[in-house]
Amino acid sequence: MRPHRGFAVAAAAAFAMAAGSACGPQQLDGTLVLEFPSWQAADESFSAWWLELIDAYEQENPGVEIDFYQVPFDSFVAQQTTRFAAGDPPDVVHLPSSNAVAFATRGWLEPLDERLAETDILQEWTPLQEQMKWGEDYYGVLLLGYGYALFYNEALLAEAGVDVPTSPDELLAAAEAVSASSDDVFGFGATTVQNPDNYTELTSFVVGGGGSWSDPDGAITADEPVAREALQQYRDVLATAPPGIQSQQRNELFFNGQIAMLIDGPFLLSEVRGAPAEVRDDLKVAAPPFDVVPGGVSNGLHVPADADPETADAVWNLIELAARPEWQERYTELAAVPAPRQGSVTEEALAEVPELDLFGTLADDAVDIFPTAPGLRQEYGRVGDTVASAAVRLFATDTTVDDVARNLQRELEGVGHGR
């Protein structure tokens, strides 16, 4: 063979291999390799559970391997969107739950009703599983639903002479008292630059006060008195927060003893345990200071719509394994958050993490902060962006609450129109 012809053959073979590796599951020596990108592959709270689960899966399913790898959360949805749009989805689909409906409505996810009917998932799961539903079908299995909790620094509250707040008014009074007690500490911590977290933080106040952005039929209610009151509470409380910080910076300040209170999901607890020793024992958790417990759906597992039957079955087997009681209990033990299957909090886990009792109660009582109206769920990206802009106007401008509420009402009414 002449050299240049050999080169051409080698190049063609390399191209074919590359092309093959970019489409669908790989078959290596008869082994089915499932691609599983996740933002939790290197996460200190969740990666241990995933690795144990995958190891058990591979032992239970000889001939199937899972390629589990890390994709940064900041670019995760954009990467998955690109891959689905280009017809090259991953095999195991792990998505932030707020984006799941947008993927389902584009026909990218397989309806799972028939598969779910053969399990006890729908009977035993948290009611927040309903967020995996679009129309008449379920498109995923929720892995984490939670109620928001109040994380606080006991020492800072004591120094300011205030108790743990149980209402928005008490929260504001406590935050102001802490901020007034020293120039180096802040009463409350929040994301005070524009960020998707603005949506969750502001909406927690709205839902906590008994409001929402819309009624179930989709009529926008951002201008209702209950929503306005929540916007005012959010503005007042955030006036005691450090300006211009991201959520990670907020957490660092809390762990360093410079922020007295913040509201977040139970997953923050594992990070709290890594706080400096001199602060760690002062960091406690309580129910959020609202009448209604605001809650959220974190993430779920899905099967891609156009997967071949063998791959779809293999992916479902992983989901089904993850949903079994023993793995749900292990999830609670390793991630220190209540798993979605009822009764997953074991005595051992409770002894290790007493806060799980509270987290379980909050998850049971939680009202979802994500939109319930179909139109808003489908356009969650635009809704989140619109609410985040309103949040910025509240903490970074002098725009009146009435004007912010009116603008938000108008902008949310325009979401999805003309599309």
Next chain:
Amino acid sequence: MAGDTEVRPSDAATRTPGRGGDRSPRTRARREKIFAYGMLTPTLAVVGLLTAYPIYVAINLSFRGGEIADLQNLGRYPLTLANYVEVITDPELLADIWRSLVYTVGVLAPAFAIGLGLALLLNRTFPGRRIVRPLALLPWAVPGVVVSAAFSWMLDGSFGVINYLLRSVGLIEQNVAWLANSSTAMTAVIIPTVWKFYPFFTIVLVAALQAIPHDLYEAARIDGARSWQQFRHVTWPALRAPAALAIVITGVGVFREFDFIFPLTGGGPDNATRTLAVRIYNEAFEFFSFGVSAALGVVTMFIAGALLLAANRAIGQGVR
């Protein structure tokens, strides 16, 4: 060498062409041109394909309606002008274009001024020049996202070093939340972009400065020209063309810049830093509106092209 005979021009001109020889200078020139294009063809084909195909997909996508979910089969979706109608009738478009222009000019002016000043400095001989030169050009080698991460901490509203320095010298009394405030956010994204781009101007201008013959400065000095006059009549005319080219290249790059704005502000607060590039990203990946995003991309391409043509014309006139 023995046996060699010197060929005089007159001999070459009167030689009878043998087999394979050139029949005439014109024929030879044509053959050379064909050969040159033949050699360039593979490169031109690859570059053309890599440039043209994505543009074709973007334009095709921009004319497609419905819930686009499969970019490999765009033919499934109906042809429509709705995306362009939505983009062009959107009152936000003008604001996005304006912000893109403010960002571009806001970066170009200081980056060019710093780059020129530094080039004039580095063109002189002084102790430690060998160390200062690479250090001054270092920002050019740092990825944009890394620059953004560093500046996000420096610009931090509560504990950032920039607020500390400004407070130390008495320029501000209270901390400024640079990235959270609509009135300061654009400045906050311009600063790191300037830091990243000024070395390019320095590199180009130092190269141009070193090509200026010293005789010209000597002649100017003999004629009594002072430093400013030397700069105005000797240095600047030599720098004008490369400076203009560098401004155009950088300007087009900055106009569609994404790396700095998105990590720092995501286009916020309250859309204060939402340039066309950020808007295109948001439409596609936050809102899943691929058609609108592509239409915006095409509009941006036309705006950038028009600016490029205008700049080229200005450069041509300036150089002449």
